[in-house]
Amino acid sequence: MSAKDGMNYAPEGKKLEPVCKKGDFRVGVIGLDHGHINGMCSGLVEAGAEVTMVYDPDAQKAEAFAARFPGTKIAARREDVLEDKSIQMIASAAVTADRCAVGLDAMSHGKHYFSDKAPFTTLDQLSSARAKVTETGLIWAVCYSERVQNEAAVHAGRLIMDGVIGRVLQVIGMGPHRLNAPSRPEWFFRKERYGGILTDIGSHQIEQFLYYSGASDARVLHAKVANYAHPDYPELEDFGDATLVADNGATNYFRVDWFTPDGLRTWGDGRTFILGTEGYIEMRKYIDVARSPEGNHVFLVTGDREEMISVTGKVGFPYHGELILDCLNGTQNAMPQEHTFKAAELCISAQNAAMRIV
Amino acid sequence: MSAKDGMNYAPEGKKLEPVCKKGDFRVGVIGLDHGHINGMCSGLVEAGAEVTMVYDPDAQKAEAFAARFPGTKIAARREDVLEDKSIQMIASAAVTADRCAVGLDAMSHGKHYFSDKAPFTTLDQLSSARAKVTETGLIWAVCYSERVQNEAAVHAGRLIMDGVIGRVLQVIGMGPHRLNAPSRPEWFFRKERYGGILTDIGSHQIEQFLYYSGASDARVLHAKVANYAHPDYPELEDFGDATLVADNGATNYFRVDWFTPDGLRTWGDGRTFILGTEGYIEMRKYIDVARSPEGNHVFLVTGDREEMISVTGKVGFPYHGELILDCLNGTQNAMPQEHTFKAAELCISAQNAAMRIV
Numbered sequence: 001m002s003a004k005d006g007m008n009y010a011p012e013g014k015k016l017e018p019v020c021k022k023g024d025f026r027v028g029v030i031g032l033d034h035g036h037i038n039g040m041c042s043g044l045v046e047a048g049a050e051v052t053m054v055y056d057p058d059a060q061k062a063e064a065f066a067a068r069f070p071g072t073k074i075a076a077r078r079e080d081v082l083e084d085k086s087i088q089m090i091a092s093a094a095v096t097a098d099r100c101a102v103g104l105d106a107m108s109h110g111k112h113y114f115s116d117k118a119p120f121t122t123l124d125q126l127s128s129a130r131a132k133v134t135e136t137g138l139i140w141a142v143c144y145s146e147r148v149q150n151e152a153a154v155h156a157g158r159l160i161m162d163g164v165i166g167r168v169l170q171v172i173g174m175g176p177h178r179l180n181a182p183s184r185p186e187w188f189f190r191k192e193r194y195g196g197i198l199t200d201i202g203s204h205q206i207e208q209f210l211y212y213s214g215a216s217d218a219r220v221l222h223a224k225v226a227n228y229a230h231p232d233y234p235e236l237e238d239f240g241d242a243t244l245v246a247d248n249g250a251t252n253y254f255r256v257d258w259f260t261p262d263g264l265r266t267w268g269d270g271r272t273f274i275l276g277t278e279g280y281i282e283m284r285k286y287i288d289v290a291r292s293p294e295g296n297h298v299f300l301v302t303g304d305r306e307e308m309i310s311v312t313g314k315v316g317f318p319y320h321g322e323l324i325l326d327c328l329n330g331t332q333n334a335m336p337q338e339h340t341f342k343a344a345e346l347c348i349s350a351q352n353a354a355m356r357i358v
Numbered sequence: 359m360s361a362k363d364g365m366n367y368a369p370e371g372k373k374l375e376p377v378c379k380k381g382d383f384r385v386g387v388i389g390l391d392h393g394h395i396n397g398m399c400s401g402l403v404e405a406g407a408e409v410t411m412v413y414d415p416d417a418q419k420a421e422a423f424a425a426r427f428p429g430t431k432i433a434a435r436r437e438d439v440l441e442d443k444s445i446q447m448i449a450s451a452a453v454t455a456d457r458c459a460v461g462l463d464a465m466s467h468g469k470h471y472f473s474d475k476a477p478f479t480t481l482d483q484l485s486s487a488r489a490k491v492t493e494t495g496l497i498w499a500v501c502y503s504e505r506v507q508n509e510a511a512v513h514a515g516r517l518i519m520d521g522v523i524g525r526v527l528q529v530i531g532m533g534p535h536r537l538n539a540p541s542r543p544e545w546f547f548r549k550e551r552y553g554g555i556l557t558d559i560g561s562h563q564i565e566q567f568l569y570y571s572g573a574s575d576a577r578v579l580h581a582k583v584a585n586y587a588h589p590d591y592p593e594l595e596d597f598g599d600a601t602l603v604a605d606n607g608a609t610n611y612f613r614v615d616w617f618t619p620d621g622l623r624t625w626g627d628g629r630t631f632i633l634g635t636e637g638y639i640e641m642r643k644y645i646d647v648a649r650s651p652e653g654n655h656v657f658l659v660t661g662d663r664e665e666m667i668s669v670t671g672k673v674g675f676p677y678h679g680e681l682i683l684d685c686l687n688g689t690q691n692a693m694p695q696e697h698t699f700k701a702a703e704l705c706i707s708a709q710n711a712a713m714r715i716v
Contacts, residue, residue, distance in 0.1 A: 222580035
């Protein structure tokens, strides 16, 4: 569970007060293919949820998960989780291409759904999810953790809402990741299964763009992907980028890649640069390179100052608590449903539009 | 001449030994429309050149320049500089659209030419310059100062040549600039005169891309420009970006803008991120934001380490000395002629291809 290993990265922030009492909100888990499930569930549990049941075809994985979340019953069959009437939400980090099917089943059983990102690998999956939400009125949430589980990202959002940098004109995101290929499961290298680099780790970037710019829609202007240096994994894309323009005129550029060098003390030197009319923000999300291995730094420049704001342990992740309350109260405070789907739509659109460089 | 004022920024680095004796290399100056001429000429003088004559239609500008470079004679007519047989090179920071004409005249009089960037505003100008160089065999040099007059940029080039980050896959450049509109001349806001933001400050970015990636040619894949916030200057583009792919497969993204906030202690928080197969480099060229107002920082991450390398006063600018020697010896060590022209060509191509956002 080293911070050098992105596959099992489970971010921790300031502990916030639970939003509900024990027993108010019960979560069942189906699909443990990606380690993100740990961060997703620990966030929910901290906010007051209970994880009561887990199913994965791999018994070892289910046991490891149950050990991490004491009190979780290991289900013998997928249906046991779906059919448990006491469970209000299904959470899943199944293989990317299978996440939609879990959500459709969850909603058919009257449960909210909390998916690892990326939630979909095709626009057809997304359409079926949109229809299911319309039909059921349930919440299809997606854990875009690079924003909702990073304290710098949360704090930057508040600064922008406060108007500190004026109107947001552009967001540049860099999402480098450490590959560590031997640690990855086989599905991770099959494009039909993981969806392509822009769909996969690009989804964080587009979600951040929509959020920080306050846009409700955007258009992909250009995208590209490459496999520069991993001929042993021909379906891996080790590099991708895209540029978009939003309905409010703000633009976005992001790059994602699998080239984090082993000398970096964390899994990726993620950055976000937000240019506004009255100032700009840089986030060094996971490390302050060559200085501190601690992350969560916001660099703010405005009309009157330069300021470094380090917020590790100071902000927390309000997302999970808001999500629980949204499910309990029928609100959309954690993340509007259409925003969740739009980010997914645009990353698949970028993937589909991408030119292949090498 | 504050560092907060980009128009008169004249970078200083470690003093290097002159490459020639007094009298070996004489420079005449025609056109003082941009303050860059000071940095261009101080670089040449430090390297051993003499600036012997200056002409500008604005007598005040000529006098200020002559005071800054003692021993420089103020010419009454442009022709006096061109016809002075002792002068080997004409340097110019005329209005961007006029720089080509000065160079053609210089070469018609048998002199090498040293142009401020951007050297051209149209592809026709570039064609005429290429033809003139072919005809005369003289050197048409361009001062891409954001690389050749920044010690971090020079040092990064050496690290890359040494293979420290492996094969270069991508260069991301951010070139924000402070506008300070009242300090700018009228031509600066006329697009036909300054050429557009991608041609103007974008030229630095494309030159760096070609240099660090070792590419000899590239293709513009997408570009955009905008005037987001300066309705009083309708022909100003306050934002531009572009992405390119080189003939060797490396790609480039850059953003340039005029939104440096007043709170920043220098004219722009210029950054360059160079992603290689074995590591990456970040340059903080003019400031280490919210930490030090000193620039010239190289952040290097490789297979075994993170390292901050601050090189202010340690590297110098070998470019000007190499340029003098190229003129004296018929070599092309400072910058190959075709590289100089290719960078100019691509920034005009990006400008011509750019979609207008707002």
